[in-house]
Amino acid sequence: MREGAVHSDFSAIGSGEFIERTFGYNRLRTESNRTKKDWDHIRAVMLLVGAAEVRLRRAAEEEEEREPPPPQPPSHHSNHQFASMKNKFFNEITHLPNHKLKMPMWAVGAIVVVVLALVACLGFCIYKKCFIKGKKPKKVRERKGGRGRRKKDKEGEEAEEKKEGEDGKEEEEKEFFGKLEYTLDYNFTENQLIVGILQAQDLPAMDMGGTSDPYVKVYMLPDKKKKFETKVQRKNLCPVFNETFTFKIPYNELGGQTLVLQVFDFDRFGKHDVIGDLKIPMNTIDLGQPIHEWKDLVGGEKEEQEKLGDICISLRYVPTAGKLTVNIMEAKNLKKMDVGGLSDPFVKVVLQHNGKRLKKKKTSVKQNTLNPYFNESFSFEIPFxxxxKVQVLITVYDYDKLGSNDPIGKCWIGYGASGVGLRHWSDMLANPRRPVAQWHTLLPEEEVDAALKAPIR
Incomplete structure (x- = not known):
């Protein structure tokens, strides 16, 4: 029985394993001098030991099969596990004695900071991956829908701008430029149109000080040959003029003309600004009786500055002799005054002292030319x-045998002048006994006369 059980156990563990466990039984048997009986006892003992070992192993396996598996710890969220591991790590670090830590406390603090930074980065990555990634389709939808909204908003803005532009135009149309009182009368016996400029009110301020220096220019269209100007009213937004001007025009020619009343702001050192104007077509009014009325000024269109031409003048002054020499050298590009497209120009030179006329001279007339050459000199006795305070007035005229001579243009040199006129005079005084030549641009006669009438600042 025992031997059969042992053999059963031996067959269970296998012959190869048994031979290994008996330390090479066959090899020992051949090499040893023991008797067969002794080896039978040894073999029996080894079989018993092997059988016992097999039984113990089987018993252990059966016991393991009977016992239930050890309960696994309940699964927690990864964040809870990470938090518990972190707390355990920090507790172990804080409870480690300094002799085991073998590093200063600042190093521990640095490690803690690094760990916290890593934790923050990890948390940010988790948040970005879990939450932001899931919101992308919504953003795309919002972007696609936003295009329509932006287009509608843009159209709305354009509509508002268009509306504001229309409102601005209405405001410009409603802008007020003041009003002018005038009179019109026609003398049929003398063929004269009499224009009275009485006063203006509520003119806009054109100067920095909140005032204006207004005057009125009166002329007929399309013929601009004859122009009149009122006196300049200094620093006045409600000026009173009370001036009368006369145009000699046959009644049968009057219907095709337009009367222009143009209000300017005088500027001594620059171009005069248009405040407003009135245009009165003669064929729309009844001149059978005098006209007296107020009218609102319309935003004035700047009168196109006609190119009247240029004139070259040479000045020479000898202080010791008190002698001023004015040489009218030549002119160019003069305005066409005759029907044939030419002019018959001559030059008048007037010498004034402190606004008082002293002497006047004239050049010869140059026939049928717009670029006359004169080279004529005039001398004046002027003490140093x-x-x-001397003023030299140069006026170019178109000679007319049958009527009055028409002014082409005018310029002004000397005391109170500005720009080129002042610079030429200063150069002459700075270079005594030496002739100084200069080109001057001709201006409308009435414009120069208005500047001469204004007080010198």
């Missing part, structure tokens, strides 16, 4: 004590 008076030269500072």
């Amino acid at each position: 004590s008076q030269i500072q």
Whole structure:
């Protein structure tokens, strides 16, 4: 029985394993001098030991099969596990004695900071991956829908801008430029149109000080040959003029003309600004009786500056002799005054001292030319004590045999002048006994006369 059980156990563990466990039984048997009986006892003992070992192993396996598996710890969220591991790590670090840590506390703090930074980065990555990634389709939808909204908003803005532009145009149309009182009368016996400029009110301020220096220019269209101007009213937004001007025009020619009343702001050192104007077509009014009325000024269109031409003048002054020499050298590009497209120009030179006329001279007439050459000199006796307040007025006329001579243009040199006129005079005084030549642009006669009438600042 025992031997059969042992053999059963031996067959269970296998012959190869048994031979290994008996330390090479066959090899020992051949090499040893023991008797067969002794080896039978040894073999029996080894079989018993092997059988016992097999039984113990089987018993252990059966016991393991009977016992239930050890309960696994309940699964927690990864964040809870990470938090518990982190707390355990920090507790172990804080409870480690300094002799085991073998590093200063600042190093521990640095490690803690690094760990916290890593934790923050990890948390940010988790948040970005879990939450932001899931919101992308919504953003795309919002973007696609936003295009329509932006287009509608843009159209709305354009509509508002268009509306504002229309409102701005209405405001410009409603802008007020003041009003002008005038009179019109026609003398049928003398063929004269009499224009009275009485006063203006509520003119806009054109100067920095909140005032204006208004005057009125009166002329007929399309013929601009004859122009009149009122006196300049200094610093006045409600000026009173009370001036009368006369145009000699046959009644049968009057219907095709337009009367222009143009209000300017005088500027001594620059171009005069248009405040407003009135245009009165003669064929729309009844001149059978005098007209007296107020009318609102319309935003004035700047009168196109006609190119009247240029003139070259040479000045020479000898202080010791008190002698001023004015040489009218030549002119160019003069305005066409005759029907044939030419002019018959001549030059008048007027010498004034402190606004008082002293002498006047004239050149010869140059026939049928717009670029006359004169080279004519005129001498004036002016003491050195008076030269500072001398004015030289140069006027170019178109000679007319049958009527009055028409002014082409005018310029002004000397005391109170500005720009080129002042610079030419200063150069002459700075270079005594030496002739100084300069080109001057001709201006409308009435514009120069208005500047001469204005007080010198």
